[in-house]
Amino acid sequence: MRSKAEFTRKLIKSLNRQRANAIRIAVALAALGASAAAVAADLRGFVSNGPEGLLLFQACNGAQLAQQTMKINDKTPDEALTTGTVAVREIMLDSGRPLYVEFRGDVAGPVATARQFQRAIGHVETCTAAPREAAATRLLASGEDPPWRFVATATAARLEWPGARPVRFPGAPFKASAADGKARVYDAWSPQDGGTIHIEFVEEMCSDGRSETAYGARVTLRYGSRSFEGCAARF
C-alpha cells in the first residue's frame, strides 16, 4: 500500500516538473518568435486563393519569386488586403490567377501578417514587371480625371498632372486630422512654385473599379483652388 502511494506521489512530482519545463520552453520560444515578428517590412509578391478562404503569399525577392508559400494573416484595418484582392478579382482577366500585392507586415515562419495594405494589381505577371517605387518614397497617391500623381520623400514632394508644370514642395510630417481622428493630413507650401497643398488620407480599401488595382488608402488633395480625389499606395 505504502509503496503504491509513494509511486503516485513520485509520478505527480515528475509530471509537474515536466509541465514546468514545457512551459519554460514555450515561453522562451514565444519570446523568440515575438522578437522575430517585431520587425515590420514592406513585402511584395503574389497572392492566390487557398482552401477555406485562406490567402497564400509568395514573396518577390528582387526579380525572383520565392519558393516558399506563406499564409497571410490579414490584420489590416477592416481586412483591407482581403477586400482589395476581392475587388480586383471581380474585374480582372483570368481572375483565378495569382495577384500582385504590396503590404507592410512581418513574417514569422510560414505566416506573413499584413498590418498595412498598400496595393493589389491584377495585370502584373512577374516580379520584374511589377511597378517599382523608390525606397525613400513615403507618400504615393494618384488618381484619374484628370490623371494626377503626388510623390513625397522625407525631404521633398512633387505634384504632377498633365498640361501643367510639376509643383515642388518641401518634406512635411503627417498629422492626425483635427476633424476626423481616422484621417491623417499632410500640409505643405511650395516656396519655389507657390501655392499650398492639403492632403487627407483615410486608411481604407480604395479602388477606381477600372484599373484592376486596389489601394490601401483613400485620398483627397487640394492645391490652390483645384481639388483631386484618388487612392494611395504609400501613406
Next chain:
Amino acid sequence: MNRRNFLQVASATGLVIPYWGLVPLANAQSAGYTGKILINVHASGGLDASSWCDPRETDPRMNNYAAAGTPAGVAGNIRYAPLGNNASFFQRFSNQMLVINGVHSETNGHGDGTRAHATGRLDMGYPNISELFASVHGKQLPMPWMNSGGFAVSAGLVAPTPIPNANNWRALISPNSASATQDFLKEADLLKVQAAQAERAKAQIAAGVAVPRAQLAAQQLGGASDSRAMLARVAQFTPATFDTFAQAHVGLIAAQAGICSTIQLSSGGFDGHSNLANGYANALPRLTDMVTYVFDKAATLGLADRIVLRIYSEFGRTPLNSGNGKDHWAVGSQILMEANPAWGNRVFGASGPRHEQLKIDPATGAVDPVNGIVMRPRHIHAALRQYLGIQTNDPKFNLKVPAAETFDLFQPDCQDRLPESLTTRFSGTSTGTWATMCPFSICAEPTRSNECAARQNSRENSSNP
C-alpha cells in the same frame, strides 16, 4: 472501330459529343446544314474603341496617335484609328460592315462583360447568341456550335463543342487515320469488321432474343455508326495541313461539311493597362488578319455569302493613364459584317469625346440627348435575334427590351440624319441635318420608307402610356 473506341477517341481529344450526335438515327441521316453561318469573334481583354472604329485624333490624352498628330483613317462612311492593319482592313470591308459605337456594357469586369455581350444580358442564365442560333438552326447537327474562346456556358439549349486542334480533329472525324497519309488499319479490314458488327446487331434485334437493355445498346451502336458516317463526310473537306488560323479553319471546314451552323472565335491581347500601343501593335493585326482570313477562306470554300460575323469585346477603355495604358471603361463598340449587306458602310450610335455614354435615337442611330436611349448589349441582341430569325418565346430567355427600345440596326433607310462619323469630322457635334452638315454627294438625304415610318409610329405609340 466500335462505339466504345469512338467515344474513347472523342474523350481523349477533349471533345464534347452532343448526345443527339450519337443516338437519333433519323437526325444523323439528315442533310447537312446550308443556311447562314453565324461567326462571333470575341476581342478578348476589352478592346479600346478609339484604337479601333471610334477614333479620337485631336485629344492627346486619348491616344498616342493624336499626340503625334496622325489623323484618323476614313473608309466610306466609317472612320478608323490609324493603327495596326486597320487601314487595309477597313478599306477592304467598309461596305460589308455596320459599326455600332457607344454601346454601354453595364460593367467594368471581364467576366461579366464577356457574358453580357455574348448573351445580351448581364444577368446569368441567358443563352449565348451562338447557342440560341445553334438551337434554331442546326440542333440536329453533330456539332452545331463550335467554340474556341469567349463565353461558353450553355443555358441548356445546345452544348458547345470545343474546336479541337488539327490532329485531334482528324482523329475525331477519321479515327482510323494515324496521320494525313497513313491509317492504323487497312481500310478494307476495318470495313469488314464494321459490317460484321452491324450485321450481328441487326440480327440480334430482328431475332428479338435480346433483353431491352441489349436492344438499346444495339440501337445506339447503329446510331453511332450513322453519326460516324456523317462525321466521315467531313473527311473529304479536311486538308493535309491546316492554315495559320487553325481554329477558324477547322470551324469553316465543319460549316462546309454541314455539321455546324455557328462558330465562336477569340483573339486576345486587348487588356492594355500599360503601354497599350505596344500590345495593340500585335493584337490589332492578329484580330483583323483573322477576320480577313475568315472571309477569304469562306470565299474559297464557297461559304462567303452565308457568313454573318460579329466582332465584340467585353467593354471599352478609358483615356491614357499614367502608365501609357488604358483602364476598363463600360462604353465600347461592335462591328457586324456580312458579304453584301444592305446595311453596310454605316455607323450607328456614338460616344462622347472621351467615350462618354450618350443617348441614341433607336431609329436613326443619331445622338438624341432628350428622347434617346442608352444602347446596351440587350438592344443589339434583340435586333440580331430578329435579323437572324432566332427570336424565342421562352420567358426565361426574354431580353426584356420594350418595343420603344427596338434599335433599327439593319434599316439604313431609317437613318435620315448625319452619321456620327461625319458629324464629328465636320462639326464636332452630332446634331443637325444632312443638308446643312454634309458637303459631299455621299450625304444626299435619303427618304424614309413607309415601313420605317410605321415602325417609328409604333415605337412612339408604345412608349405613350
